[in-house]
Amino acid sequence: xxxxxxxVETTNLAAVSSRVxxxxxxxxxxxxxxxxxxxxxxxxxxxxxxxxxxADADDLAQQVFLAAYQKIDQLREVExxxxxxxxxxxxxxxxxYRRRRPVDSSSLEMxxxxxxxxxxxxDVDKEQLQTALDEMPEPFRTVLLMFYFExxxxxxxxxxxxLAIGTVMSRLSRAKGQLRYKLLCSxxxxxxxxAREE
Amino acid sequence: xxxxxxxxxxxxxxCRPGSRDADPLQLDENGRDLLRxxxxxxxxxxxxxxxxxxxxxxxxxxxxxxxAGPQSEExxxxxxxxxxxxxxxxxxxxxxxxxxxxxxxxxxxxxxxRKPRASRRLLAVSLGVVVLLTLAVIWxxxxxxxxxxxxxxxxxRAGRWLPRLEQQVRMPGSWSTAMGQLPSDYETDPRIIPAAxxxxxxxxxxxxxxxxxxxxxxxxxxxxxxxxxxxxxYSLPSYPLRRLASTGQWSLAAWQNGDSLFVLVGGSDVQSxxxxxxxxxxx
Numbered sequence: 438x439x440x441x442x443x444x445v446e447t448t449n450l451a452a453v454s455s456r457v458x459x460x461x462x463x464x465x466x467x468x469x470x471x472x473x474x475x476x477x478x479x480x481x482x483x484x485x486x487x488x489x490x491x492a493d494a495d496d497l498a499q500q501v502f503l504a505a506y507q508k509i510d511q512l513r514e515v516e517x518x519x520x521x522x523x524x525x526x527x528x529x530x531x532x533x534y535r536r537r538r539p540v541d542s543s544s545l546e547m548x549x550x551x552x553x554x555x556x557x558x559x560d561v562d563k564e565q566l567q568t569a570l571d572e573m574p575e576p577f578r579t580v581l582l583m584f585y586f587e588x589x590x591x592x593x594x595x596x597x598x599x600l601a602i603g604t605v606m607s608r609l610s611r612a613k614g615q616l617r618y619k620l621l622c623s624x625x626x627x628x629x630x631x632a633r634e635e
Numbered sequence: 636x637x638x639x640x641x642x643x644x645x646x647x648x649x650c651r652p653g654s655r656d657a658d659p660l661q662l663d664e665n666g667r668d669l670l671r672x673x674x675x676x677x678x679x680x681x682x683x684x685x686x687x688x689x690x691x692x693x694x695x696x697x698x699x700x701x702x703a704g705p706q707s708e709e710x711x712x713x714x715x716x717x718x719x720x721x722x723x724x725x726x727x728x729x730x731x732x733x734x735x736x737x738x739x740x741x742x743x744x745x746x747x748x749r750k751p752r753a754s755r756r757l758l759a760v761s762l763g764v765v766v767l768l769t770l771a772v773i774w775x776x777x778x779x780x781x782x783x784x785x786x787x788x789x790x791x792r793a794g795r796w797l798p799r800l801e802q803q804v805r806m807p808g809s810w811s812t813a814m815g816q817l818p819s820d821y822e823t824d825p826r827i828i829p830a831a832x833x834x835x836x837x838x839x840x841x842x843x844x845x846x847x848x849x850x851x852x853x854x855x856x857x858x859x860x861x862x863x864x865x866x867x868x869y870s871l872p873s874y875p876l877r878r879l880a881s882t883g884q885w886s887l888a889a890w891q892n893g894d895s896l897f898v899l900v901g902g903s904d905v906q907s908x909x910x911x912x913x914x915x916x917x918x
Contacts, residue, residue, distance in 0.1 A: 478689045492836035552672040591649040610648040
């Protein structure tokens with residue numbers, strides 16, 4: 438372990454404390470500016486995917502970075518900042534913006550074994566993707582986005598949402614089944630094997 | 636479908652593309668093929684989900700918002716609760732500030748007499764705090780006595796959020812046509828002739844959850860009514876409308892009824908907004 442070099446020569450505690458507070462504030466401001474610059478698009482997009490609404494995504498982004506600024510001392514590893522900010526986004530969404538929206542009652546799903554051999558980017562419609570998310574029950578959508586957007590394993594999702602692993606696996610599988618059906622098997626695309634209805 | 640097969644599909648669905656999640660799975664040839672197809676689909680969907688337009692001014696607005704700080708106790712409480720629920724990003728902190736803090740906490744460099752310069756600084760800071768507190772009391776008093784804000788402030792603020800409004804109203808899926816779900820506090824002013832066809836939530840900086848109503852019609856062209864809830868009083872009439880400004884492309888008018896502040900955003904001719912208002916009933 439390297440010997441500690443004296444960081445301050447002054448022996449005045451009040452002055453040291455004052456300087457620490459000033460440095461803390463300055464460091465926090467610099468860091469939050471960097472975080473905003475680097476991750477504002479990710480946070481906004483995640484908010485949009487969760488809420489399906491540009492205004493809510495905008496509000497969420499404001500609340501997330503304000504919260505991040507206030508609690509910047511909790512962020513010890515800058516490499517984990519993206520995950521930290523996305524987790525704040527999700528929690529804020531679940532706390533403030535989750536609301537009952539009409540969901541697609543048909544809940545048709547496509548099993549993984551019905552996924553076609555080759556999928557081209559053109560086969561998946563961007564607007565249909567968001568519509569499929571919007572129509573999904575919120576617990577399914579949250580798990581699905583934690584998987585796709587936050588890149589969390591089912592174990593991490595289970596820990597974070599305090600759910601049983603089996604529940605997470607089941608929700609994830611059903612959510613993906615609904616997404617596959619809506620993207621690959623809906624109107625005009627019934628070229629794949631029949632989907633199952635729950 | 637057998638239980639084993641169902642379980643295998645659940646496990647395949649839980650594997651993230653590009654990860655080692657699938658390593659422990661014992662898959663036969665068919666299983667490996669399913670995994671490949673599933674992960675190709677996941678890769679494509681994941682990429683698409685992480686894309687999307689972001690408002691061009693978002694970064695600047697976020698920086699402004701953060702530098703302005705929390706607006707109220709309510710906001711502070713809310714943010715605190717939210718962050719407490721977040722898994723903290725743990726890890727060692729080796730920056731100089733933390734070292735200084737730790738040095739202080741461990742009792743190094745303590746108990747040294749205060750120098751006169753430090754005392755003077757303390758006095759100056761104390762005086763500054765007193766002055767700020769006095770100003771805050773005066774400001775709050777002014778607000779309580781109801782001194783209205785200038786209407787021009789609305790025009791200034793609207794000028795700042797107009798580009799975002801323009802962008803937002805064009806975004807697919809942002810409108811709701813379910814008028815029955817519009818919160819009753821945010822309904823249109825009945826004195827506005829064209830009926831609202833659709834609505835969406837909007838942030839104006841005065842109130843985090845204003846609503847934009849689309850009151851466009853063939854007869855009146857593209858018109859939006861922004862309904863904002865605010866405790867602030869502006870020097871505006873309670874009856875529509877007071878013309879505020881014209882940006883060339885848009886004209887603005889506003890009025891305030893209780894805590895409901897209405898901002899009408901219409902065509903380039905500010906006088907055309909008058910035609911949107913029902914004549915007063917003197918009968």
